[in-house]
Amino acid sequence: TQLLEQSPQFLSIQEGENLTVYCNSSSVFSSLQWYRQEPGEGPVLLVTVVTGGEVKKLKRLTFQFGDARKDSSLHITAAQPGDTGLYLCAGGRGSGGGADGLTFGKGTHLIIQP
């Protein structure tokens, strides 16, 4: 089983601060995805990264895939209360044309206090 370790597990910061969430593995993934989950709902995709060293930006969120495709990070600039949620990273091996399912990290619970 390929494991994805996320850190920190919990993070509570003030509005306007910056933060970084990490997702690390000893295994290589063909792609890595980040999801955000709110209470009572299913996870929703934020981004997919597939190339080692790739950086993607979504407004105040910056995602990076490590050069060796074993790790990823999510950086949020000027966090807002609406960013509160559970952030999940998920790695894929791409087997079977990409149909074999994703391996998820345990998640980072993020709380942004006004």
Place this chain on the structure above:
Amino acid sequence: NAGVTQTPKFQVLKTGQSMTLQCAQDMNHNSMYWYRQDPGMGLRLIYYSASEGTTDKGEVPNGYNVSRLNKREFSLRLESAAPSQTSVYFCASSWINGGSYNSPLHFGNGTRLTVT
């Protein structure tokens, strides 16, 4: 556009009872998945169906069975429920891109199951 629909939203079972969790998607996706989410354990894959007519075990298949009824529907059955199966169950779907990386998963809103 409903996306992925799961029923029921909540269920309480007694040990030994059986039940089927239903899932349907209207996005014409080829692949469908069942995950369970437990505190401190994250999301773990139970079973998946890469395409209509096929099913495969995931990380934690023991105690479960699945049926890919057609392209839209993928059900999860607990034949004899146990307290260890208390969890939130998520169904998801995705398309097969045929490439070397996984397409994004589209999730339903989950079924919260308690086994007493």
